[in-house]
Amino acid sequence: MTEKSKIVAGHIELKSVCKSYGSVDNYKEVIKDCSLEITPGVLTVMIGPSGCGKSALIRLIAGFEKPSSGSITIDGRPVDGPGKDRLVIFQESALFPWMTTEDNILYGPRAVGEENSKNKDLANFLIDKVGLNQFKKKFPNQLSGGMQRRCELARALINQPEVMVLDEPFRGLDEMTKELMWEYYANLYEENKATNFFVTTDIDEAIFLADRLIIMTNIPTRVAAVIDVDIPKPRRLSNIFDLDQANAIKMKALKILHEEAMKSFRSGSKAAADFIDAYSKRVSS
Amino acid sequence: MIRSIKKYLTSSSTRRGIIAVIIFLLFWEICSRFHLWFGVQVPWIGKIPAPTSVVQAWIPLLDDAGYWSNWYLSAKRVFSGFLFAMLIGIPFGLILAINRTAYGIIFPTFEVLRPIPPLAWVPASIIFWPTAEMSIAFVTFLGAFYTIVINVLGGAQSIDQRYFQAAKSMGSSQWDIFKRIVLPGTVPSIAVGAAVGMGITWEVVVAAEMISGGGSQSGGSGGGLGFFIWNSYLGGSYQQIVVGMISIGIAGYISSAIIRSIGEYFTPWTRR
Numbered sequence: 001m002t003e004k005s006k007i008v009a010g011h012i013e014l015k016s017v018c019k020s021y022g023s024v025d026n027y028k029e030v031i032k033d034c035s036l037e038i039t040p041g042v043l044t045v046m047i048g049p050s051g052c053g054k055s056a057l058i059r060l061i062a063g064f065e066k067p068s069s070g071s072i073t074i075d076g077r078p079v080d081g082p083g084k085d086r087l088v089i090f091q092e093s094a095l096f097p098w099m100t101t102e103d104n105i106l107y108g109p110r111a112v113g114e115e116n117s118k119n120k121d122l123a124n125f126l127i128d129k130v131g132l133n134q135f136k137k138k139f140p141n142q143l144s145g146g147m148q149r150r151c152e153l154a155r156a157l158i159n160q161p162e163v164m165v166l167d168e169p170f171r172g173l174d175e176m177t178k179e180l181m182w183e184y185y186a187n188l189y190e191e192n193k194a195t196n197f198f199v200t201t202d203i204d205e206a207i208f209l210a211d212r213l214i215i216m217t218n219i220p221t222r223v224a225a226v227i228d229v230d231i232p233k234p235r236r237l238s239n240i241f242d243l244d245q246a247n248a249i250k251m252k253a254l255k256i257l258h259e260e261a262m263k264s265f266r267s268g269s270k271a272a273a274d275f276i277d278a279y280s281k282r283v284s285s
Numbered sequence: 286m287i288r289s290i291k292k293y294l295t296s297s298s299t300r301r302g303i304i305a306v307i308i309f310l311l312f313w314e315i316c317s318r319f320h321l322w323f324g325v326q327v328p329w330i331g332k333i334p335a336p337t338s339v340v341q342a343w344i345p346l347l348d349d350a351g352y353w354s355n356w357y358l359s360a361k362r363v364f365s366g367f368l369f370a371m372l373i374g375i376p377f378g379l380i381l382a383i384n385r386t387a388y389g390i391i392f393p394t395f396e397v398l399r400p401i402p403p404l405a406w407v408p409a410s411i412i413f414w415p416t417a418e419m420s421i422a423f424v425t426f427l428g429a430f431y432t433i434v435i436n437v438l439g440g441a442q443s444i445d446q447r448y449f450q451a452a453k454s455m456g457s458s459q460w461d462i463f464k465r466i467v468l469p470g471t472v473p474s475i476a477v478g479a480a481v482g483m484g485i486t487w488e489v490v491v492a493a494e495m496i497s498g499g500g501s502q503s504g505g506s507g508g509g510l511g512f513f514i515w516n517s518y519l520g521g522s523y524q525q526i527v528v529g530m531i532s533i534g535i536a537g538y539i540s541s542a543i544i545r546s547i548g549e550y551f552t553p554w555t556r557r
Contacts, residue, residue: 064450084456094447098469098554107465108455139554159455 009075010085010162010195012038012061017070019056020220030056032220034070038163039212040195047199047206047253048216048224049261049275054199055091057221058167061197062088074163084112087161091168093148095140101127101151102136108159119158126154129191130184146177150184157188163195170205179237182208186234203257207231207250208240215256218264218272225256254279310336334524339531342524355529358508359494360536362418363486366425370482374430375475378437383467395434403428403489407496421493421509428489429482433475440474441467473555476548483544487537510536 019031030053038044048054059065060072063082072079074086095104105126109119127133130150132143140148149169156164170181186209189196200206206213213227231246240246258279261272293299317335320326334342346352381388381395403424410420444467452462494511510533517525549556 062450062454082450082454084454087454088450090447090451092447094445094451096448096451096466096469098472098552107452111452111455111457111461111465141554155455 010040011075012163012195012197013071013073014061015071015073017057017060017067017072019053019060019065019068029220031060031067032222034222036214036223036226038195038197040162041193043189043196043198043209043211044214045198045200045206045210045212046214046216047201047203047257048221049218049257049272050201051219052216053219053221054216055167058088058165058199061163061165062086084108084159085161086163086165087156087159089152089156089164089166089169091171093140093152095148095152095155097140100137100139101132101143104140104151105155105158107155122158123154126157129188130154144177145173146181149173149181153185153188157192160192161194163197166196166198168200169198171201178202178205183237185209190234203250203253204241206253207246208235208237213249213253215253215260217260218269224260225253227253254282334527339524339527342522343528346525346528352513355508355510355513356532356536358512359487359490359510359533360540362421362425362490362494362509363483363540366422366490367429367479367483367486369422369426370429370433370486371479374433374478374482375437378434379441379467379471381434381438382441382471383463399431399435403485404492404496407493421490424493425486425490428485429479432482432485433478436474436478436481437471440471440478443474444470473548473552476545476552479548480541480544483540484537487533487540491533 014034014036017031017034018029020027020029022028034057046054046057056065060067061079063079063086079086096107099107102123105123106115106119109115109123127136130153132147132151132154135143135147135151140151143151152169169185170178173181182205189209198206198209207229210229213229214223215225215227216222217224227249229249231240231243231249241250258276261275261279265272265276313330313333314335314337316327316330317333317338319331326332381392406424406427407420410423411417414420414423448466448470449462452466457465490509491511491514494509495515510529513532514526514529517523517529
C-alpha cells in the first residue's frame with residue numbers, strides 16, 4: 001500500500017465537463033463547464049448544496065455514465081466505463097445482504113480470482129482496523145449503521161484502488177456515530193494515501209477531513225472556489241473548532257455557499273431558500 | 286431444547302391458540318348435536334358431523350393401509366409436480382430476468398397463459414397425457430409453476446442497482462455477478478414463491494383427483510386424499526369427508542412448514 005507508484009498514480013482531471021439529461025421537453029443541465037483536479041495524496045473534499053449535481057459528477061468519475069461534453073482523465077487516460085482502479089462508496093449501504101462481513105470484504109479479491117493468503121491477511125488486518133473483529137460472521141442487517149459503513153470502507157480498501165470516491169458516505173448516521181466515523185476514516189486515509197475524493201454536504205465534516213476543499217455552485221454545478229485546508233494533522237475533533245484557522249475557513253466556505261445560493265435563488269430556484277434563511281440567522285446572531 | 290419446548294408450551298400465545306381451538310371444537314360439537322337435544326337444526330354447521338364422531342370414524346382409519354396410501358399418493362403428486370415446477374420454473378424465471386430478448390419473446394405468451402386456472406387445464410390435460418397420473422401431475426405442476434416463475438422474475442428484477450454497480454466496480458465478470466449477486470439476491474423470492482406454490486399444489490391436486498376420479502376411470506392407480514373425500518361423499522360417509530378435509534389441512538401445513546424451513550436454511554441473512 002505504501003509503494004511509491006501507488007502514491008503518484010490516480011491523478012484525476014476534469015476539463016470543462018458538461019452533463020445534461022433528457023431531450024428537448026424535459027431537458028436538464030446538471031453539470032456545466034466544470035473543471036477540477038484531484039491530486040494523489042491530497043484528501044480532496046467536495047462540498048455543495050444538496051441536489052446540486054454532485055452525485056452526477058461522481059457517476060461520471062466512476063464511469064457509470066459518460067459526460068455530454070468535456071473530458072475526464074485519470075493519469076492522462078480517459079475514463080471509459082467503471083473500473084477496478086476507481087471504487088465508489090455510496091450514500092446508502094451497498095453491502096451485499098447475503099454475505100457476512102468477511103465475505104463482503106473479500107468480494108473484490110474473489111471477483112478477480114485473487115483469494116490468496118495475502119489478501120486474507122489484509123482482510124483480517126482491515127477488519128481489525130475498522131473494529132469489526134467480533135462481527136466477522138455477521139450479516140449486514142445484524143450490524144449497526146456505523147459498522148456497515150466501516151465494513152464498506154474495508155471492502156473498498158482491500159482492492160487497493162488508485163482512486164476512492166466517497167459519496168456522502170456518513171449521511172444519515174447520528175451525530176455521535178458520524179464523528180466516530182470521521183476519526184476512523186481519517187486514520188484509514190493516513191494508512192493508505194491513495195487518491196481520495198470525498199463528497200459531502202456537511203461543512204464540519206468537510207473541514208475536519210479535507211486537505212483541499214472544493215466548493216460547488218448550485219445546479220447546474222461547477223467549481224465555485226477551492227480552499228486549501230492547512231490545519232495540521234492529526235486533527236482532534238475535541239478542539240478543531242477552537243482554532244481560529246478552522247473557523248475562518250468555515251466562515252469563508254459558508255460565505256461562498258451563501259453567495260451561490262443567492263445567485264440561484266434570484267434565478268428562480270427555490271432549492272436554496274432554506275440555506276439562505278439558515279445563513280442569515282447565523283450571521284445576525 | 287427441552288427448555289425451549291417448555292417455553293413454547295407455556296407462552297401466552299400458545300395458550301391462547303390452544304384455548305381457541307378447544308372453543309372452536311366445543312362450538313362445533315354443540316352445533317352438530319343441537320338437533321338431537323332440542324329438535325331444531327342449527328343452519329349450515331348443524332349438518333356437519335360432530336368432531337367426536339369424526340374422531341370415531343378416524344380412529345379405525347389410522348390402522349388402515351388404504352387411508353395412508355391416499356396420503357402417500359397425494360403427497361407424491363404434490364411433491365413431484367412441485368419439484369418439476371421448481372426445476373423448470375427457477376431457471377426459466379432467471380432467463381426471463383437476465384435476457385431481454387428471451388423476455389420479449391416469452392413473457393407475453395406467458396402472461397396470457399398465466400391467468401388460466403390450473404383446473405381449467407384438467408380436461409385438456411386428460412386428453413393430452415397418456416395416463417391419468419401424468420395429467421394430475423401436470424396440473425399440479427402448472428399450479429406451482431406460474432407462481433414460482435413470477436416470484437423468481439420479480440425477485441431478480443428487483444435486486445438493487447447499487448449491488449450491480451458495486452460488483453462491477455470491484456471487477457466482477459458477468460458470470461461472477463450472476464453467481465454471487467443475481468442468484469443469492471433471488472433466493473428469498475424463490476423461498477416465498479415455493480411456499481405459495483406449495484399451497485397451490487395442494488389445492489390443485491385435491492380438485493384434480495376429484496375431477497379425474499383419481500384415475501379410476503381412465504385406468505390409473507387412483508386414490509389420493511381428494512379421491513378419498515369424493516368417494517366418501519358418494520358413499521354417504523359424511524364423517525369421512527371431514528376426516529379427509531382435516532387430513533389435507535394437516536398435510537398442507539406440514540408441507541408448508543418443510544418448505545418454509547428449507548427456505549430459511551437457504552436465506553440465513555434474512556434472520557434477525
